[in-house]
Amino acid sequence: MSSKRTKRLATLKRRNMIGGILSESSLKELEAQKRLGGSCCAFFRLGDDQKFLILSHKKPELKNFQRFIVIMIGVSTSELGEASEIVAELKGNINDIYSSQDFHPTVALYFISKYLKRIIEEFFSPRALAVDFVIFDPFSGVLHTVKYNGDYETHATGGETDGIFAISGAYNSKMRKELAKEAQKCLDGGDISDKRLEKLGKKIGKKYGLTMLAVMNAQVVNVLPKQN
């Protein structure tokens, strides 16, 4: 995200057409990354405790689909609204064609990734959607994180894996390093209580100017499966 790289891409764009189109999408990505900056969502698991720590400029969007949750982190209300709308619209489409039972985390992941990739690739979209998605399925213990450019990662959080953390967002490398260090400290100390995470969040948030802090228990979404 360095300004050097941005300048180099801009020069490439000016020099030839092919490079121009390619760098167009790269610039879109960089611009989205820049806007997201330090906004992040960190997942912690220690024993039976599963927590989310969210640091951002805007209040994150949360959607609960009975079997899994989708957390959206962004920097503008309109983009968060768009993200929330596409997830809801997708659910409606799946309900229409198949059934409500068939809206799985993998379906959401597949679609969101495609949508974000297409926005980047599409010539007529002036900006990328600067929103990071976190899809968490507490039943199978799988955590998917989708980046603003459609790239995604899948983490296994259930079973025997213990004392782990996963970070989505935090594109400020300095902050990311610091957050990871602090997160590891929390896990080593065996304490991921709300107070401890709040303290961590406040410390990092104050340093990097992130005004919105949320600590969320992942188990609160662990509701019973929907009855037929």
Place this chain on the structure above:
Amino acid sequence: MRKEVFEAALKSTIPESATLSGINLQTSSGRSKPVWDAKLKYKEPLESGTTVLAFYFKNGLVLAGDRQTSGWFTIISQESVKVHQVGFHAGFMFAGMVSDGQAVVKSLQRVDQDFIERFGVPLSLDGKANFLCRFMRLHYDYGIFLEAWGIIAGLNYNPPTFEIYSVEPTGAKMASNDFATTGSGMEKAESELERFKGKIIARSLEETEAVELAVRAIYMAGKKDMGTSDVRLAVPVVAIITLKEGFRFVNQTEVQKVRDKLIEEERRKGNVV
């Protein structure tokens, strides 16, 4: 929301087979035209007077069908298999036009495969039934309805419950708590199943009892219905769906034994010469 992007992404998320966009062809004038055109008369003139049935037993579901395919007053085949697997825990049977039924079966199998390959999870029975209804309904809207009266039965995954749905060419879907039958011999089979309705609802039939009942129902239908095969000439096809094993066909020799036992019993009673 960026509508074009959403639609393009959705198109890649939901398989072509489900959105049915593939059934439209662009004509030279640029207007879309359905592939299945009544004037073309592509359909095979095979109309299967059939008896197919599904009901609940202790561990799951029993699906059974006769073996005859007829065209008007001619028997085309005595070896047709009318029970089809359309998922690990799902089966589909149909009566009516053979070509239409086969198209529906292929489509159901394809949509299930697509879903597993894309998302790594199987499509639920509700999903398959809704897709099937939509498939039927869309064809009905084109004015050329698929002449397939179907029964789709299997397992829903959330929560795990067995379900039986009857589907009609107009797109109607009806859930059944006891049994479902369709085809020209359905009334005779139904009256046989009706005698055990209490046990079916209570899910107290053992597997062997359930297979016997299925064969007997097909036998009763074949006795009076012209479109249903006689079990003495063609052994019916019986399949079982259970939670552990999924869909499996009951071995033909086992069904044959049940059939022989039934015929012997009938002979003793003097019902069969």
